[in-house]
Amino acid sequence: MYVAVKGGERAIEASWRLLDKERRGDPRFAELGVAQIREQLRLAVARVMTEGSVYDEELAALAIKQAAGDLVEAIFLLRAYRTTLPRFGYTEPLKTEAIHAERRISATFKDVPGGQLLGPTYDYTQRLLDFALLADGDTARGDAMAQAVPSTEHAASTTQAAAEPMPRVVALLNKEGLIEQESIAPDAPEPGDLSREPLAFPASRATRLQNLARGDEGFLLAMGYATQRGYAHSHPFAGEIRFGSVAVEMELDELGEAVEIGDIDITECQMINQFAGSGEAPPSFTQGYGLAFGHCERKAMAMALVDRALRAEELGETLRSPTQDVEFMLSHSDNVEASGFVQHLKLPHYVDFQSELELVRKLRAKHAAAATADQGSDAPSVNAASNSRAAASPADDTLASTPQAAQEQAA
Amino acid sequence: MNARDTAAAAPEYDSAAEGYNFAYLDEQTKRMIRRALLKAVAVPGYQVPFAAREMPLPFGWGTGGIQVTASIIGRDDTLKVIDQGSDETTNAVNIRRFFARTAGVKTTRRTVEASIVQTRHRIPETPLTDKQILVYQVPNPEPLFRLEPRVAESRKLHALADYGLISVKLYEDIVHHGSIATTYDYPVIVNNRYLASPSPIPKYDNPKMHMNAALQLFGAGRERRIHAIPPYTPVRSLDFDDHPFEVQSWDHACALCGSTNSFLDEMIVDDSGKRMFVCSDSDYCHERRTEQAGANEAGEQA
Numbered sequence: 001m002y003v004a005v006k007g008g009e010r011a012i013e014a015s016w017r018l019l020d021k022e023r024r025g026d027p028r029f030a031e032l033g034v035a036q037i038r039e040q041l042r043l044a045v046a047r048v049m050t051e052g053s054v055y056d057e058e059l060a061a062l063a064i065k066q067a068a069g070d071l072v073e074a075i076f077l078l079r080a081y082r083t084t085l086p087r088f089g090y091t092e093p094l095k096t097e098a099i100h101a102e103r104r105i106s107a108t109f110k111d112v113p114g115g116q117l118l119g120p121t122y123d124y125t126q127r128l129l130d131f132a133l134l135a136d137g138d139t140a141r142g143d144a145m146a147q148a149v150p151s152t153e154h155a156a157s158t159t160q161a162a163a164e165p166m167p168r169v170v171a172l173l174n175k176e177g178l179i180e181q182e183s184i185a186p187d188a189p190e191p192g193d194l195s196r197e198p199l200a201f202p203a204s205r206a207t208r209l210q211n212l213a214r215g216d217e218g219f220l221l222a223m224g225y226a227t228q229r230g231y232a233h234s235h236p237f238a239g240e241i242r243f244g245s246v247a248v249e250m251e252l253d254e255l256g257e258a259v260e261i262g263d264i265d266i267t268e269c270q271m272i273n274q275f276a277g278s279g280e281a282p283p284s285f286t287q288g289y290g291l292a293f294g295h296c297e298r299k300a301m302a303m304a305l306v307d308r309a310l311r312a313e314e315l316g317e318t319l320r321s322p323t324q325d326v327e328f329m330l331s332h333s334d335n336v337e338a339s340g341f342v343q344h345l346k347l348p349h350y351v352d353f354q355s356e357l358e359l360v361r362k363l364r365a366k367h368a369a370a371a372t373a374d375q376g377s378d379a380p381s382v383n384a385a386s387n388s389r390a391a392a393s394p395a396d397d398t399l400a401s402t403p404q405a406a407q408e409q410a411a
Numbered sequence: 412m413n414a415r416d417t418a419a420a421a422p423e424y425d426s427a428a429e430g431y432n433f434a435y436l437d438e439q440t441k442r443m444i445r446r447a448l449l450k451a452v453a454v455p456g457y458q459v460p461f462a463a464r465e466m467p468l469p470f471g472w473g474t475g476g477i478q479v480t481a482s483i484i485g486r487d488d489t490l491k492v493i494d495q496g497s498d499e500t501t502n503a504v505n506i507r508r509f510f511a512r513t514a515g516v517k518t519t520r521r522t523v524e525a526s527i528v529q530t531r532h533r534i535p536e537t538p539l540t541d542k543q544i545l546v547y548q549v550p551n552p553e554p555l556f557r558l559e560p561r562v563a564e565s566r567k568l569h570a571l572a573d574y575g576l577i578s579v580k581l582y583e584d585i586v587h588h589g590s591i592a593t594t595y596d597y598p599v600i601v602n603n604r605y606l607a608s609p610s611p612i613p614k615y616d617n618p619k620m621h622m623n624a625a626l627q628l629f630g631a632g633r634e635r636r637i638h639a640i641p642p643y644t645p646v647r648s649l650d651f652d653d654h655p656f657e658v659q660s661w662d663h664a665c666a667l668c669g670s671t672n673s674f675l676d677e678m679i680v681d682d683s684g685k686r687m688f689v690c691s692d693s694d695y696c697h698e699r700r701t702e703q704a705g706a707n708e709a710g711e712q713a
Binding site for chain 2: 008009011012076079080082083084086195196197198199200201202327331336337339340341342343344347348349350351352354355356357358359362363366
C-alpha cells in the first residue's frame with residue numbers, strides 16, 4: 001500500500017531504468033555523441049565548465065549528455081566528479097592581455113589599439129529561426145560555410161591579433177590616472193581557495209570573485225540587471241570584453257621556472273564604473289571584473305556588474321540594496337547548493353508535518369474553546385461541547401478504532 | 412509497511428564503485444573533517460566550519476551526514492540509515508546503498524546491530540549504547556537562522572551567549588497561541604553553554620539527546636558546519652518555568668504493534684479520509700511485532 005513512500009530498492013531501480021530510457025529517447029534516431037555535444041553545443045559546454053569549475057570540454061559534454069541537457073544537473077555532475085580530483089598546485093595568474101583574441105570589443109572608445117574584433121557572436125544576427133537548420137544532414141551547406149568563413153576571415157583576425165598588441169582599455173585610461181589600478185599589493189595575502197575552505201564573512205574580493213565565477217548565470221544575470229535598474233549605485237560601461245585562448249603557465253618544482261602547460265578559452269569582461277570620490281580620493285573610474293571559461297559573455301558581464309556592486313562597502317558607498325550585500329549574494333549564488341536545497345522539499349517530511357498537524361489541531365481546539373467561552377450562555381452547552389470536540393480532532397469520526405481493524409484495512 | 416524489504420537488489424546497480432577511495436572521500440578530506448569533528452566534540456554544541464565537498468548526492472539531501480559518516484566509518488563498521496525513522500524511505504535506501512558500494516561495509520536495518528546510525532529527522536526509539544554513533548543530517552545548523560539569517564551576526568550572538576532573541580520568540584508564541592508553537596527542530600542548550608539545533612527531529616525526540624550514551628554528530632553539508640554532543644552531555648530544551656517543555660502525545664496506539672510510547676505517523680488510508688497511526692520507527696515496530704509473534708507462538712504451544 002505504501003510502496004510509493006516506503007518503496008525501497010526495487011522502485012528506485014525501476015526509476016533508474018526509466019531514466020536511462022527517457023534519456024535515450026526514440027531509438028530510431030541516432031544516439032547523440034559526446035563529441036557532437038562538445039563541438040556543436042559549445043556554449044552549453046562553456047557554461048557547464050564555468051559553473052562546474054573544471055576546464056574539461058569532454059567531461060562537460062558527457063555531463064550534458066548524461067543530464068539530458070539539464071545544464072544545472074550537468075554542472076552538479078561535473079562538480080561531484082571534480083571534488084574527487086587531487087589538487088596538484090596553483091598556476092601562475094593568467095596573462096589575459098596576451099590573449100589570442102577571437103573577439104574583443106570595447107563600448108568606451110570608437111577605436112582602441114588592437115582594434116575591435118567582432119568574432120563569432122549572436123549579437124549582430126536577426127533573431128529569425130533558420131529553417132534551413134531543420135533539414136537533416138545539411139552537411140553540404142555546413143561544409144561550404146566552414147570553408148567560406150575561416151580561410152579568409154579567421155586568418156585575417158589571427159594575423160591581426162598576432163601582429164598588433166592588445167593593451168587593456170583600463171590600462172590606457174590609467175595613463176591619465178582616471179581609473180583605479182588593480183595591482184597586487186606587496187603585502188597582499190595569498191587568495192583563499194573556495195573549493196578547499198568554507199566561505200566565511202567578511203569575504204575578500206578574491207574570495208568573492210571565486211564565488212561569482214562558480215555562481216549561477218541566471219542568478220548573476222538577474223542581480224546584475226537589478227543593479228542597472230537602480231538597486232545599487234552603479235553606472236557601468238563595458239570597458240572591454242574579450243574572448244579567446246590564453247596560455248596557462250605553472251611553475252614546476254623540477255624545472256624551477258614557469259612553463260606553459262596548455263591553452264584554455266576564456267571570456268573576460270572589465271566594466272568601468274563611475275566613482276564620485278571621497279575625502280581622500282579624487283573622483284575617478286572604478287572596475288568590476290568578470291571571467292568565465294569558454295565563450296560566456298552574458299555570464300562574464302553579469303559577474304562584473306555584481307562584483308562592482310559588492311565593492312560598495314570598500315568604496316564607502318551607501319549600502320541600500322540586496323545586490324550590495326555580500327553575505328546575501330554569496331550565500332545564494334551557487335546553483336548546486338540552491339537546486340539541492342529547493343528540491344530537498346521532495347524528500348519525505350512526514351515526521352515534521354505530523355508534529356505540525358498535532359500542533360495546529362491543538363491550537364484550533366483551544367481557539368474553538370475560547371470562541372465558545374466568549375459566546376457564554378447564549379449557546380446551548382451541549383452544542384458547544386460537540387463543536388469543540390469536532391474541532392479538536394476532525395479525523396476522529398473516521399479513525400480506525402482498534403489496532404485490529406486498522407490491520408485488516410492495511411491488509 | 413514497516414516490514415523489512417527482503418527482496419534482493421538487482422546486482423547491476425550494486426557493483427562496487429570503481430576508481431573511488433574507500434567511502435568515496437579522499438583521505439585528505441577525511442582528515443580535514445575529522446579535525447572539525449574533534450573540535451566539535453571538544454566544544455559541545457559549537458558549530459565548527461568545515462570545507463564541505465560536493466557529494467554525488469544533492470546538497471540538502473544529507474551531504475553533511477554522508478561526509479561525517481564517510482570520515483568515521485571503517486571496514487568493521489555496520490551502518491544503518493534511516494529517514495523519517497524508516498530504513499525504506501527512498502533517500503535512506505540511496506545513502507545506504509552509496510556506502511555499501513563505496514565502502515563495502517555491512518549494512519543493517521536493526522538499530523541494535525549498527526555501530527553507526529545515520530539519520531534524518533528522527534532518533535531511534537531503541538536506546539543507543541556507548542558503542543554507537545548517531546550521525547544527523549542537518550539542513551540548517553543555526554538555531555537562530557529564522558531570527559537572524561546573517562551568519563556573521565549569529566556567530567557573534569553565540570560568542571556572547573546572547574540568546575535573548577530566541578527566548579523572545581518562544582515568549583511571543585505563548586502570547587499568540589497560548590503555548591510554544593515549535594514542534595520540530597526545537598532549540599536546545601548543549602552542556603549549559605551553546606544554543607544548538609537538534610536538526611529537524613520532532614521535539615518528541617529531544618529528551619533522548621540528554622545524557623545519551625552514544626556520540627551524536629551533526630553534519631550540515633550545504634551550510635558547511637559540524638557540531639557534536641559527546642556521550643553523557645546535558646541537553647536542555649528551551650522553556651519557561653511556567654511553560655515547561657513538553658512532547659507530543661497521541662490518543663492512539665500504533666495500529667501494528669500497539670506501542671503507546673513511540674512517535675506515530677498518521678496515514679490517510681481511504682478516500683473518505685480514514686486515518687491510521689503507525690510507528691515512524693520501522694525497526695522498533697518490526698522488533699515489537701516479532702516479539703509478540705514469538706510470545707503468541709510460545710503461548711499456543713504451551
